[in-house]
Amino acid sequence: ExxxxxxxxxxxxxxxxxxxxxxxxxxxxxxxxxxxxxxKPTGHAFRLGMAVVVLPIALYAWAMKAERDGREQQYRNGEVAYKDRLFKFI
Known part of the structure; x- marks a missing residue:
């Protein structure tokens, strides 16, 4: 119409x-x-919310912590010279 x-x-x-x-x-x-x-909150809605919101944040936090811990271990073992370190002025 x-x-x-x-x-x-x-x-x-x-x-x-x-x-x-x-x-x-x-x-x-x-x-x-x-x-x-x-x-209506259902199990499917909960799983979808977890997969879309919480899981990416948790994975990103885990990856960032693993990368920073690895870099810190290299600094403590003396594998990276002082002049080559990132954020050396902080």
Whole structure:
């Protein structure tokens, strides 16, 4: 119906002005706004949240700690000269 009314060449003669009301678009926007009001916490939602939010943060923290511990071990063993160390002015 939206396409029928929007492509009607005689629409201006009816005295309607402004934008057209699209019932389907209004329902879609209402559904998107009210999505979280109808959210039900389930095991699947929990696993998805863990996989998308917590797991990447934990993996990044683990990789950063492993890299820093390895670099610290090299510094303590004397494998890296003072002039070659990163952040030597801190």
């Amino acid at each position: 939206f396409i029928k009314n929007s492509t009607n060449p005689f629409r201006h003669a009816t005295g309607e002005g402004g934008t057209m009301f699209d019932a389907g678009l209004a329902r879609y926007q209402s559904m998107r706004v009210n999505y979280f009001e109808h959210f």
